[in-house]
Amino acid sequence: MEEIIRRLEKLVKEREWEKYHTPKNLAMSIAIEAAELMEHFQWNEEDFPDVRKNVEKRREVEEELADVMIYCLLFFYYLGSDVKVAIMDKIQQNEKKYPYLGKKQNIYKKEGNSNMS
Amino acid sequence: MEEIIRRLEKLVKEREWEKYHTPKNLAMSIAIEAAELMEHFQWNEEDFPDVRKNVEKRREVEEELADVMIYCLLFFYYLGSDVKVAIMDKIQQNEKKYPYLGKKQNIYKKEGNSNMS
Amino acid sequence: MEEIIRRLEKLVKEREWEKYHTPKNLAMSIAIEAAELMEHFQWNEEDFPDVRKNVEKRREVEEELADVMIYCLLFFYYLGSDVKVAIMDKIQQNEKKYPYLGKKQNIYKKEGNSNMS
């Protein structure tokens, strides 16, 4: 992760892109890249095995995901916040919000909800 | 990164959420979380120093970003693809697309474009 | 339509909201409201008859759609452009892009594409 961030920092600094990277603009960028990812699944019901088999589509999807993540990593960089800590905290929140009650009593089967936010 | 992915895998498997995690649904989730991030900057022109100073806002923003990244990491997990390789590839593409010509000849200043996708 | 636009204009002018209504901010608002609409369908496969039967959900969905359309109408208002002309032009473009060849030769069945943009 650290290596990725250092390389991103170099890319941005050399090209003097910091001035465009306001919180508003980066948030828009994340949303725009997320929409480009959605486009790949707008009119079909493909599942993950379908996408894995389709070499070209899989590569395109990986690129859209990488775009989203790059802008997220830049956002964390400008915030001066630790990505890993933030993600682990959020996972922990979800573990508590939806406690695992063992296989028998697992209530999540019926709920139709897997919203982690 | 590996540690995060293992913990996400456990969270999802225990709660039997895989069946909701189609490519379409996960792409929507990323876009929805990205929009929640945008909401924090919709009617203001805050810059990063402003957000860093605002402890509560900074924490909320970190959580939205973590949500986006968690769904991206899950997407990579289901694709069976390597996150780090995908991000490094995309950074390299950008380094080539916008080559750094040295401080003097840096043309990016004038272009008003820092679109990395 | 004219009546709606006049009432929106009055709402905005009285509250002196014009200064917040930059193209960037209104575009963000449209995207944020669109994401709120998506949330209603993120983890389910409901069809339109399902939604029509669910009085409360139908009303919520109508409200999200109204939010999206209000921001679009405001955008047209600030552009000084005619909404109806723009929509009719776009429909005509789609009629030409996907010409109707009669019931027998209708190729759209197989294409899995109904992207009107």
Place this chain on the structure above:
Amino acid sequence: MEEIIRRLEKLVKEREWEKYHTPKNLAMSIAIEAAELMEHFQWNEEDFPDVRKNVEKRREVEEELADVMIYCLLFFYYLGSDVKVAIMDKIQQNEKKYPYLGKKQNIYKKEGNSNMS
């Protein structure tokens, strides 16, 4: 409005696109078109007079807005709901939520909030 909806209905029925038009897919389409609109304002701070002067950009922006509105109108069509009633209801809600107190006591100036949703 009625004329637009009849023409959209004809377009969709002839091409047998109804089967792709689930609530989920149409909500995604609205969000995708909204993101395409945002792209035009991602890295600049143009105001409405700027966009009005730029003939080509203005036309592109009108087309993106028309795309968003067409999918919203189709959504209303499938819901069997009245677009105008829904929009007027939402405007009324906003008039009440942010009551106009006259020019002198107008509190909205200071609030930095014009969120109509």
